[in-house]
Amino acid sequence: MSGATSATMVRVAGRHARGHNRITPNAIRQTVEAVTARAFRVGRVNVTASLEDDAGKLGVSVSVKLTLAPLMEPRNGTDTVFELAQQARTEIVSRGAELTGLEIGRVDIRLTGGNHEQPKERRVA
Template identity: 45%
Template sequence: MTHTTEAVVAEVFGVPRRDVRVSLADDGGALGMAVSVPLPAPTLLQAARNPQAVEQGGGTLFERAENARSRIRAAASRVTGSEVGRIDIRLTGIHPPAERKLA
């Protein structure tokens, strides 16, 4: 079930599964999750080159984490068939988008 929930988290955050860690525990009969994941965000150089990338990021770090928590809860419940309880999210860094090469 750990790999399944890691895949859910990776999908929600838009990062590779290899960068996601999930620990599962009982949360009063529900599935508790401790998530460690990098946040997709442009590097400072990318942000300086393209300020719109920051504006399109989806809000503050807290807003993005809360939005992700709701989406993780729904998707994990759907694919595991378990009631999902507490989800703790630890942001471990940033996952910058790939730079597009000029032809």
């Protein structure tokens, strides 16, 4: 994926200056990862993203590592994990577009699980 570019006119010292703003694919990927982490309420290190062209839009694939503990505990609401993923997808599209200025098309979400975390006092070194 090539870097996104947009021409801009900036007013500098009473005159207009032409220039370009460049957002690297790596910066876009990290932004998508941060937005995804926020949507799923997980740490940024638990999210990886890849980007591709989706018919002129930004195609996004994210993988989110969820611990099993939150998945196994009783839920306060009635949302299933699939409904939560759909809500996160909506947030990724809207917030991602707001921050990057790019139109986001397809968003694929893969939820992965880790081991059930033991309380600290029960962990064996």
